Amino acid sequence: MAETDLILLHPPSVYDFRKKAIMYGPVSDVVPSTQIFEMYPIGFMTILEYLERHGYSVRIINVALRMLRSRRFDAEKLIRSLNPAAFGLDLHWLVHAQGGLELAKIIKKYHPQTPVIFGGLSASYYHEQLIGYPQVDYVVRGDSAEEPLRQLLSTIKEKMSAQSVPNLTWKDGDKVRVNELSNVPSDLNNITFDYRKIMRSSARHFDIVGHLPFRDWLSYPILTTLSCRGCVHNCLICGGSAAAYRHICRRNAPAYRSAQLIAQDMALISQYTKAPIIILGDILQAGLGYARDLLNELKGKNMKNHIALEFFSPPPRKFLEMVAETIPNFNMQISPESHDEKIRRAFGRAYDNHSLERSIENALELGCKRVDVFFMVGLPGQTSQSVSQTIGYCEELLEKYGRNGSAKIHPYISPLAPFLDPGSLAFEDPQKYGYRLFYKTLEEHRQALLQPSWKYMLNYETEWMSRDELVASTYDAAFELNRLKAKYGLLKQKEAKNIEVRIRKAKELIRRIDEIVLIKDKELREQKMVELTNRFDQLGSSTICGKKELRWPARLVRFNLLKVLQAALAGN
Ligand code: B12
Numbered sequence: 001m002a003e004t005d006l007i008l009l010h011p012p013s014v015y016d017f018r019k020k021a022i023m024y025g026p027v028s029d030v031v032p033s034t035q036i037f038e039m040y041p042i043g044f045m046t047i048l049e050y051l052e053r054h055g056y057s058v059r060i061i062n063v064a065l066r067m068l069r070s071r072r073f074d075a076e077k078l079i080r081s082l083n084p085a086a087f088g089l090d091l092h093w094l095v096h097a098q099g100g101l102e103l104a105k106i107i108k109k110y111h112p113q114t115p116v117i118f119g120g121l122s123a124s125y126y127h128e129q130l131i132g133y134p135q136v137d138y139v140v141r142g143d144s145a146e147e148p149l150r151q152l153l154s155t156i157k158e159k160m161s162a163q164s165v166p167n168l169t170w171k172d173g174d175k176v177r178v179n180e181l182s183n184v185p186s187d188l189n190n191i192t193f194d195y196r197k198i199m200r201s202s203a204r205h206f207d208i209v210g211h212l213p214f215r216d217w218l219s220y221p222i223l224t225t226l227s228c229r230g231c232v233h234n235c236l237i238c239g240g241s242a243a244a245y246r247h248i249c250r251r252n253a254p255a256y257r258s259a260q261l262i263a264q265d266m267a268l269i270s271q272y273t274k275a276p277i278i279i280l281g282d283i284l285q286a287g288l289g290y291a292r293d294l295l296n297e298l299k300g301k302n303m304k305n306h307i308a309l310e311f312f313s314p315p316p317r318k319f320l321e322m323v324a325e326t327i328p329n330f331n332m333q334i335s336p337e338s339h340d341e342k343i344r345r346a347f348g349r350a351y352d353n354h355s356l357e358r359s360i361e362n363a364l365e366l367g368c369k370r371v372d373v374f375f376m377v378g379l380p381g382q383t384s385q386s387v388s389q390t391i392g393y394c395e396e397l398l399e400k401y402g403r404n405g406s407a408k409i410h411p412y413i414s415p416l417a418p419f420l421d422p423g424s425l426a427f428e429d430p431q432k433y434g435y436r437l438f439y440k441t442l443e444e445h446r447q448a449l450l451q452p453s454w455k456y457m458l459n460y461e462t463e464w465m466s467r468d469e470l471v472a473s474t475y476d477a478a479f480e481l482n483r484l485k486a487k488y489g490l491l492k493q494k495e496a497k498n499i500e501v502r503i504r505k506a507k508e509l510i511r512r513i514d515e516i517v518l519i520k521d522k523e524l525r526e527q528k529m530v531e532l533t534n535r536f537d538q539l540g541s542s543t544i545c546g547k548k549e550l551r552w553p554a555r556l557v558r559f560n561l562l563k564v565l566q567a568a569l570a571g572n
Pocket of ligand 1: 029036044046047093118120229231421
């Protein structure tokens with residue numbers, strides 16, 4: 001008898017990264033994860049809750065994080081010891097292509113009869129290729145797997161045919177069947193974002209680390225709630241754009257979560273912790289009315305948490321006034337991507353610098369605690385010179401809004417890396433938008449993840465910048481921005497010096513790896529790569545900016561331990 005119905009495993013990007021000499025580079029410097037991408041999809045939480053609500057037992061194990069926390073942690077031994085009715089693995093982000101398929105292989109080695117189910121955006125995009133691997137039995141497609149997965153578990157447990165399970169690609173003997181992608185909910189009101197379920201599951205399985213979303217979470221917890229699945233915009237390089245969702249998930253319009261439910265999700269979080277909360281997805285996407293409703297719902301909740309709102313275009317002052325009235329600690333995130341309005345427009349964002357600056361000014365004037373502004377390397381029409389001008393623009397912004405050491409505006413620059421997203425307009429029609437693809441299939445991406453440095457992992461270059469230029473330009477820009485951050489008091493001199501040293505070392509490593517790659521003799525080449533391993537270790541997980549830079553100015557990030565304990569133990 002299986003002890004659990006479903007165990008959801010989150011793989012590292014590469015298995016076993018601890019034994020490989022690979023320079024992953026600044027691929028995750030502006031997200032909370034390390035380069036191993038140990039954060040699992042937020043959907044793990046909604047799947048867990050939905051299935052448990054329908055009588056199934058589910059456990060989450062963040063294998064990536066457990067590997068990261070301990071060199072001695074033996075993933076193979078753990079997998080051997082498990083005995084669920086089915087295993088689920090996420091291939092939401094393509095960066096998990098290698099790690100996910102390796103974990104699936106290990107599962108099949110010890111549990112040849114136990115079904116292996118994949119899901120997520122990349123799994124959906126590549127479902128027909130993914131099902132071709134012997135270690136994969138099922139792929140649940142689309143952005144809403146909760147109900148199809150419930151039906152699939154029922155057929156697995158009852159030993160019935162999966163013929164009627166929506167969104168499923170599966171093996172029927174030696175035939176591959178592709179069931180219709182018909183489960184596309186029009187709203188997100190039938191799922192819950194309830195962290196108590198994760199707490200309970202941690203307690204039930206005596207496994208806190210296995211349930212944590214990323215490495216530094218306990219010291220700096222960030223919690224999220226999702227306003228929608230899908231998007232109304234069509235940014236060229238985004239695998240979560242309107243066009244990509246249409247192609248991958250058959251979604252023609254975003255599914256929103258009601259304003260009332262989001263407010264409830266947030267109020268619940270706030271009872272347990274004063275940690276920052278990010279509302280994922282621009283709440284203005286669904287219209288001013290929706291955003292206003294959400295703020296009204298939040299009004300009486302008296303939440304002290306820092307709340308971060310992301311905006312896909314500069315928000316109007318009137319709206320910021322409402323935000324300021326309702327949320328005492330609000331932060332704002334916006335991604336103009338380039339200082340150059342022409343490049344920004346070609347990318348898919350049609351606002352000018354004037355409106356960007358006005359909204360920053362308004363937000364700061366109205367008491368916004370922090371504005372994060374994200375720029376990117378790898379855009380259509382962008383040259384190295386343009387990237388360097390973007391850093392010039394960052395200085396202008398700092399000069400205007402970051403004087404007197406107020407440290408409220410934080411610019412970032414990062415490369416579009418390692419992959420141009422499958423399903424994005426640029427991936428589907430690279431030539432049209434000035435992109436050249438090196439890898440297209442799932443297998444090519446799986447192998448790309450084993451390349452010696454992030455330069456060789458990049459699945460693209462542009463008409464305007466070669467891979468070499470993309471890498472060089474990223475480091476040069478990061479170097480300059482780092483200096484600016486020290487100059488304007490965003491970083492202590494010592495921290496900035498450390499980052500500067502890391503950038504110099506990274507550039508040197510890239511150069512040395514380029515030399516090693518030219519060695520014809522395979523054995524010698526590998527030996528030389530291993531000799532460099534120690535230096536990789538010295539680089540740590542971030543190169544071009546430190547993880548601490550991403551943190552909001554929340555001082556008392558504390559859990560209400562009594563409440564957490566009550567929630568964890570309830571029902572166990
Ligand atoms: C929110 C978000 C994030 C958050 C993550 C929050 C989280 N834990 O999920 C943050 C900011 C941290 C993030 C980071 C990254 N992101 Co992101 N992100 C998004 C965003 C804006 C929304 C995602 C979303 O709507 N999810 C909701 C739904 C679709 O997913 P879900 O509920 O988590 O999961 C459901 C299904 O996917 C499926 N599913 C998922 N796992 C499994 C497993 C099984 C077994 C099954 C059956 C089903 C299943 O079922 C779930 C529930 O129904 C999208 C853009 C967009 N508009 O979609 C990009 C997007 C998903 N991200 C993307 C990328 C590339 C990244 C990074 C790799 C970027 C980088 N280089 O650092 C990192 C990876 C982080 C990591 N794993 O460590 C790409 C993915 C392209 C691709 N196919 O690979 C997207 C499409 C666009 C983009 N370029 O930003 N991201």
